[in-house]
Amino acid sequence: MAVTRAQVAAHAGVSPAVVSYVVNGGPRPVSARTRTRLRVEAAIAELDYRPNRIAAALRAATTHSIGLLTPSPTNPFFAELSATLMREFSARGKSLSVAVTDEDSDLELLHLRSFLDRQVDGVILTSAGSVVAMEELGPHSVPVLVVDRVGTMEVPAFSRLHVENTHGARLATEHLQQHGHEIIGCIAGPPTEKLVAERIQGWRQQQDGRDDDFDSLVEHGDFSAAGGHGAAHALLGPGSRRRASGRPAPTALFVTSDVQAFGVLLACQELGLRVPQDVAIVSFDGTELARFANPPLTSVRQPIEEIARVATEVLLARIADPALEPAHQTFKGTLVIGRSCGCDDRAEPAPDGLPAEHR
Known part of the structure; x- marks a missing residue:
């Protein structure tokens, strides 16, 4: 069974709040050379305590994760785009969760509900069908970016990137x-x-x-x-x-x-x-x-690399400031x-x- 913060606190003879300050670096400082900090760190090591980062992220109202809906992993364009987006977000400390829809409307709804239930910070859609599915789910606060297949349904609240x-x-x-x-x-x-x-x-x-x-x-x-x-x-x-x-x-x-x-x-x-x-x-x-x-x-x-870089910047900017206007940018192929x-x-x-x- 996982070791709790309360057990670490009891082992070190401190309050659970002090354990939190040591693990999370605040909000109150605990100097690296104090006996209190040394006792907490020793207790963490002895009990092999692993903080629940997901719970902490949810308390902070951010999961540092992005959801990507892609039609097919066998299409080399979407495979390259997914891999490049993953590298871009990873370099910025964000994880990218990829779900494959096979152009199936039921799967699109299923995966989108899963993303929203897990409180991802943003969603990237790469098919017109997934745009329709996102609209069917009704009002939501998560920023949405549509890449490549923008479709005939252009939702004003969604940012859009595509090639000419x-x-x-x-x-x-x-x-x-x-x-x-x-x-x-x-x-x-x-x-x-x-x-x-x-x-x-x-x-x-x-x-x-x-x-x-x-x-x-x-x-x-x-x-x-x-x-x-x-x-x-x-x-x-x-x-x-x-x-x-x-x-x-x-x-x-x-x-x-x-x-x-x-x-x-x-x-x-x-x-x-x-x-x-x-x-x-x-x-x-x-x-x-x-x-x-x-x-x-x-x-x-x-230009997959450029599209992925701009997509990352656009989505993270809207996550940081939801009041930003949705972006719409096109790219030229060579x-x-x-x-x-x-x-x-x-x-x-x-x-x-x-x-x-x-x-």
Whole structure:
């Protein structure tokens, strides 16, 4: 059974309050050289007393913990983001509790209730569904930060950080155009996601009406390797809508996430299409895992380190001062060159003609 503060006090011949002063460094000072302090420290050592830090934190109205809700640990973008956030908060003396939702609304509610019951100091949400779930729980005082999938439901009380999706999609499509591709297809995420609509919009804008049947160049799938695999078969396979319309197949693909691109690569292999010789690919996210694909992916990298740093600063500032206005900040992605687009990934910088801001 755990040793209590009262037992330490009795062993040392002092009051429980004095034990608290020694353990917590106050509020009243107990000099390091007094007999009282030495007796208390000896009693702590002899009885192996371990203070209940959680209870102390709750008494002080802070737990020094943050709750993070993430859709999937198998998506390398969310895995990198979670790990980077954990390092940032840890460096500031805060712990990060991560809960995986698998895009399940019941799980989102369950984990959010758990975070609030444990009195976390702040919550980070990374999916539009979790924003809806947080709103369903009703009024709450905990600061909330939404990262990446801000969704169509923008809650004024929540801070928001995300990459400029339209800009990144245009950047990816432009790079494929510089390789000479005129018919560029799109493997997109779920059509209900706001960021998917923004990335499709950038892909279409960059092509500036070059094809009058954009709908036949887009296939949707989950943000997963399986989702990308199925969408690629639907777009490039013998039963594709594009083929049925008698129009030429795309020679290049913009894929809205790295994790989908892994499935696209497998689908191309199954269909007998070489990457990049037959189909060039540029994806979105720029995760570390993308460079280990075969061939290594060219991708628009989200500035994960910067996003995590700003997220930490924004959330901790609102925890310290709840009266602060919620922050809203966007970030620009940069192109990371691999070989899936037709470039030699050993060549730096990116091909000539790419605007300086895109390099």
